[in-house]
Amino acid sequence: MIRLAGVTAESADGTVIFDKLELEVGDGEVVIVTGHAGSGKSALVDVCRGVLVPVEGTVELDPPERCAVVMQDYDLSESLTVAENIVLPLVARDLDYSRASELALNALQRLGIDSISDHLIDEISGGQRQRVAVARALADEPAIVVADEPTSALDAENREKVLAELRRAADRGASVLITTNDTQLAKEADRSVTLGVDHL
Numbered sequence: 001m002i003r004l005a006g007v008t009a010e011s012a013d014g015t016v017i018f019d020k021l022e023l024e025v026g027d028g029e030v031v032i033v034t035g036h037a038g039s040g041k042s043a044l045v046d047v048c049r050g051v052l053v054p055v056e057g058t059v060e061l062d063p064p065e066r067c068a069v070v071m072q073d074y075d076l077s078e079s080l081t082v083a084e085n086i087v088l089p090l091v092a093r094d095l096d097y098s099r100a101s102e103l104a105l106n107a108l109q110r111l112g113i114d115s116i117s118d119h120l121i122d123e124i125s126g127g128q129r130q131r132v133a134v135a136r137a138l139a140d141e142p143a144i145v146v147a148d149e150p151t152s153a154l155d156a157e158n159r160e161k162v163l164a165e166l167r168r169a170a171d172r173g174a175s176v177l178i179t180t181n182d183t184q185l186a187k188e189a190d191r192s193v194t195l196g197v198d199h200l
């Protein structure tokens with residue numbers, strides 16, 4: 001579960017990004033947050049992952065240690081292979097190497113990119129990178145998923161694949177928060193929220 005209550009966040013110069021935001025994502029639920037460029041979608045992700053501390057309000061993640069994030073810039077290690085980008089963080093969290101490899105391969109297969117598992121990140125396309133970032137986030141079945149524009153670099157077929165995997169995570173009980181500037185995506189959600197409408 002993700003619960004933001006009365007959350008106000010400000011940028012470094014003190015400009016309010018969003019004011020007294022109320023947002024809850026229950027277990028098993030997909031909530032999509034839309035908003036134009038600059039409306040604060042990435043700031044919301046940063047609030048959820050704890051790197052932007054609200055000036056007001058509370059942020060609750062339950063359980064906090066089982067939260068996976070898909071970053072807008074993917075945050076992959078260029079000098080590692082696709083598989084290593086998924087396996088090494090799992091091993092760092094004390095998973096056995098062979099189990100981590102199995103989870104990575106399963107996630108890559110579900111996203112249709114297992115054939116590039118031995119490629120270096122700087123050898124693959126932007127859309128493939130985005131799917132690797134999603135595969136990494138979902139590999140060990142997190143309880144909370146926060147995904148910042150996770151389909152922005154994808155064609156229709158791969159967008160469906162990613163959305164299906166995020167929905168699958170929710171179906172097994174995860175709380176899934178997706179940001180997007182694609183208002184069409186909102187129809188895929190159990191609930192949608194629009195940021196920045198006051199400023200339009």
Ligand SMILES: Nc1ncnc2c1ncn2[C@@H]1O[C@H](COP(=O)(O)OP(=O)(O)OP(=O)(O)O)[C@@H](O)[C@H]1O
Pocket residue numbers: 010011012017035036037038039040041042043044046051052181
């Ligand atoms: N971690 C952060 N700390 C401080 N300010 C932030 C942080 N993240 C975003 N902001 C600020 O929040 C405002 C909104 O930017 P943000 O990147 O969240 O918008 P966005 O809706 O994600 O835009 P885009 O669709 O272009 O990605 C900007 O002024 C930005 O500088």
